[in-house]
Amino acid sequence: MTRTGATIGLLLLASVGAAQDGQATTQSLDALVQTCAACHGPEGQGVGDFPRLAGLGESYLVAQLEAFANGKRENAIMKPLVAGFSDSQRQALAEHFSQLPVKAAQQGSGVADINEAGKKLAELGRWEDDIPACVQCHGPEGRGIGEDFPPLAGQPSRYIQDQLEAWRSGKRSGDPLGLMEQVAKSLKGDDLAPVADYFASLSPKKEADHE
Numbered sequence: 001m002t003r004t005g006a007t008i009g010l011l012l013l014a015s016v017g018a019a020q021d022g023q024a025t026t027q028s029l030d031a032l033v034q035t036c037a038a039c040h041g042p043e044g045q046g047v048g049d050f051p052r053l054a055g056l057g058e059s060y061l062v063a064q065l066e067a068f069a070n071g072k073r074e075n076a077i078m079k080p081l082v083a084g085f086s087d088s089q090r091q092a093l094a095e096h097f098s099q100l101p102v103k104a105a106q107q108g109s110g111v112a113d114i115n116e117a118g119k120k121l122a123e124l125g126r127w128e129d130d131i132p133a134c135v136q137c138h139g140p141e142g143r144g145i146g147e148d149f150p151p152l153a154g155q156p157s158r159y160i161q162d163q164l165e166a167w168r169s170g171k172r173s174g175d176p177l178g179l180m181e182q183v184a185k186s187l188k189g190d191d192l193a194p195v196a197d198y199f200a201s202l203s204p205k206k207e208a209d210h211e
């Protein structure tokens with residue numbers, strides 16, 4: 001993390017601490033949401049390598065906030081932020097971000113071209129290694145399915161790779177039925193970048209859905 005990032009983090013920790021005493025009233029929800037903006041963008045679209053939250057499933061978001069707090073998802077930045085939140089604050093934050101509109105523009109993953117090897121793995125999987133197609137669970141073009149299968153389209157490549165590595169090394173666990181853990185562990189090390197680049201290059205929203 002950059003020094004600016006670290007400074008922002010500290011400032012945010014201070015403001016989150018101040019917000020923690022309140023109930024998840026409208027006002028404190030606004031204040032909480034503002035603390036997320038520095039890293040996840042003012043409308044939850046993601047910034048740099050920080051993931052998009054807008055339009056992710058509400059139950060998925062609640063589960064992630066809980067996982068950061070209880071350590072099933074190890075992350076030094078998110079843990080202290082969410083550790084002091086009440087259940088109702090987590091719920092309110094999840095509801096807020098799940099309802100924000102998904103924008104067609106990518107949030108700057110820096111990946112422009114389609115990675116063909118990544119596309120093949122994403123769409124067909126690789127049966128000899130027991131890897132199902134990613135799109136079976138993450139939807140056509142990685143736009144997500146329902147509340148619990150998150151979209152991958154347009155998420156930063158670095159972020160996607162980090163998550164796959166986290167499952168492989170045990171830093172992320174507790175996902176439903178261990179499905180993702182199994183997939184990640186079946187991947188080879190040099191599968192991660194191509195498949196992450198492929199999803200990062202896709203628009204989170206279909207052309208036809210442009211507002």
Ligand code: HEC
Binds near residue numbers: 038039065074
């Ligand atoms: C200082 C930067 C920073 C701030 C502020 C921040 N986050 Fe994060 N957030 C991150 C990072 C880094 C990750 C990726 C963690 C990982 O790799 O597991 C992340 C991941 C997440 C995820 C998981 C997304 C996914 O697709 O699984 C959620 C949910 C989340 N943050 C919610 C929030 C909320 C809500 C707030 C405000 C209360 C917030 N974050 C504030 C840095 C930040």
Ligand code: HEC
Binds near residue numbers: 160
């Ligand atoms: C059998 C279903 C299934 C398949 C196949 C699958 N996933 Fe997943 N994936 C999931 C589920 C469920 C989650 C949510 C995990 C959680 O709740 O923590 C997930 C989460 C993820 C995440 C984290 C997203 C985020 O926002 O943090 C990444 C990255 C990911 N999958 C990549 C892949 C890739 C790449 C493939 C193909 C090689 C793949 N997945 C195949 C079920 C699947």
